[in-house]
Amino acid sequence: MTTTYHHSAAFNDLATLLTGQLVLPQDADYEQVRQLWNGRVKTQPAAIARCLTVQDVIHTIRWTRSHHLPFSVRGAGHEIFGRSLIENGVAINLSQMKAVTVDPKKRTAQIQAGATAGDLIEAAQKYGLATVTGTISSVGMTGLTLGGGYGPLNGAYGLAADNLLSAQLVTADGQLIAANAEENADLLWGLRGGGGNFGVVVSLEFRLHPLTTVLSGLLLYPLEQARTVLHRFNEFIAxxxxxxxxxxxxxxxxxxxxxxxxxxxxxxxxxxxxxxxAPLRTFGTVLVDRMQSVSYHELIHSNDAFSPKGRHYYIQTQSLDGLQTEAIKALIEQGLPLPSPFSAINIHHFHGAASRVGVSETAFALRQDHLMVELIAAWEQDDEQRYIQWAQNLSQALAPYAFKGGYINLLDEQEQERVRLAFGSNYERLLDLKQKYDPDDVFRSTIGHLAPYSLTR
Incomplete structure (x- = not known):
């Protein structure tokens, strides 16, 4: 039975347990603390526990479960569907736990659960090192990694999940456990792309790679040449x-x-x-050529302006086995014009080192070359339905040419069957892990940024 808490006095004993701050709806900073990257999310938790230490997390889980309250878990807060907040429950907020420690000799980085891509890049670049991150600096490394982790270094170094060496997490009964090659290795396997279904991840260790600068930027082509350019691009990436x-x-x-x-x-x-x-410049008329040598730090921060916090977002996704004629036609005829100046179609390139990992080596199962398509509807204060409809219609138009599963970090709660299909032959193994580490199924509706779905038989 779930108890509804309306008065601050009900949370007094939890507040006294925390090193961090317990934020309640009547507090002046509640709205600022509550807000996620996606301004569309309006969920109002009964309390937000801003944890500063692992012990804060342990106390909050134990207290919340003993009071039969639902809880959610927020990492860095760069989250699309709002599962990191829970109505009338307790939101465990890890965003202040963001320390990064780099070991340049071992080429590893230890991060806390709230650390962003920007936090990790900034710390590692001092030693001429980097690892796989998402494409903008505010993305949380924990959620990115637990779902897989597409980014601009996938071809060379694999997914973010492939660079995860170890983790620590707090289980549903408030126990801190480790997952590495020697201890709970099965759990480490599950955390590499299997989501946050097993506990609250509080720290992660990543492999780093020698990297200071990259050649990167933007090439823009006229819309009337899109079909030709995309056909040539599809041939080139092979x-x-x-x-x-x-x-x-x-x-x-x-x-x-x-x-x-x-x-x-x-x-x-x-x-x-x-x-x-060089061949990319021959695919069509290049209207803008912004290719240059930049630091990896500059590259990731250069994309931040396209996705500011507080704007309203809705995303759908499909993963394509290349850009065939029919898929290109659907993208252009169904996807354009874009529904707003802030919206975009963003196609990620998965190949190389990421494709050479075996299907059963990690929980992330789609290991053949492919293109992961993000259909990003973004708007300011406006009627949201036409933006949602645009993304859904285009996703449906692409579905006949796509793999049956999808990228779990971008699947919403209505797409449970696609989650099952995304894991393919790994799904049953994930269910066994779920039974072992979370037999009471506590982490099923939780953990927006850390767990975008639930595992059920």
Missing amino acids: TAPDELTIRSGFLQTPDGQTLLFLSPTYCGSLEMGEQAI
Whole structure:
């Protein structure tokens, strides 16, 4: 039975247990603390526990469960569907737990659960090191990794999940356990792309790679050449070197033009990079060429302006086995015009090192070359239905040419069957892990950014 808490006095004993702050709806900073990256999410928790230590997490889980209250878990808060907040329950907020410790000799980084891609990049770059992150700095490394982790270094270094060496998490009964190659290795396997279904991850250890600068930027092409450019792009990526990972898609410029973009990132030598991307300039008329040598830190921060916190977002996704004629037609005829100046079609390139990991080596199962398509509807204060409809219609138009599963970090709660299909032959193994580490199924509706779905038989 779930108890409803309406008065602050009910939480007094929890507040006294915390090193961090317990924020209640009547507090002046409640709305600021409550807000996620996606301003569309309006969920109102009964309390928000801003944890500063692992012990805070343990206390909150034990107290919440003993009072039969539902809880959710928030990492960095860069989350689309709002599962990191729970109505009338307790939101465990880890966003202040964001320390990063780098060991340059071992080429590893230990991060707390609230650390963002920007936090990790900033710490590692001092030693000429980096690891796989998402494409913007505010993305939380924990949620990104637990779902897989697409980014501009996938071809060279695999997914973010492939670079996870160990983790610590708090279980549903408030126990701190480790997952690494020697201890709970089965759990480490599940955390590499299997989501936050097993506990509250409080720290992670990543493999780092020598990397200071990349050749990256933006190539823009006129819309009328989109079919030709995308056909040539599809042929090109079949033999692209590992060092070259290319995002593509459609965006709207400030003057209202919709353009096709290619955004290559080459993480080898500058000379080899120039040779590798040269063919891209022959695919069509390049209207804008912003390719340059930049630090990885600059690259990731350069994308931040496209996705500011507080804007309203809705995302659908499909994963394609290349850009065949029918898929290109659907993207152009169903996807354009974009529904707002802030919306975009963003296509991630999965190949190279990421594709060479065996299907059963990690929980993340889609290990063949593919393109993961993000259909990003974004708007300010407005009627949301037409934006949602645009994304859903385009997703449905692409579905006949897509794999049956999907990228779990971008699947909403109405897409449970796609989650099962995404894990394929790994699904039963994940269910066994769930029974072992969370037999009471506590972590099923929780953990927005950390667990976007539930595992059920």
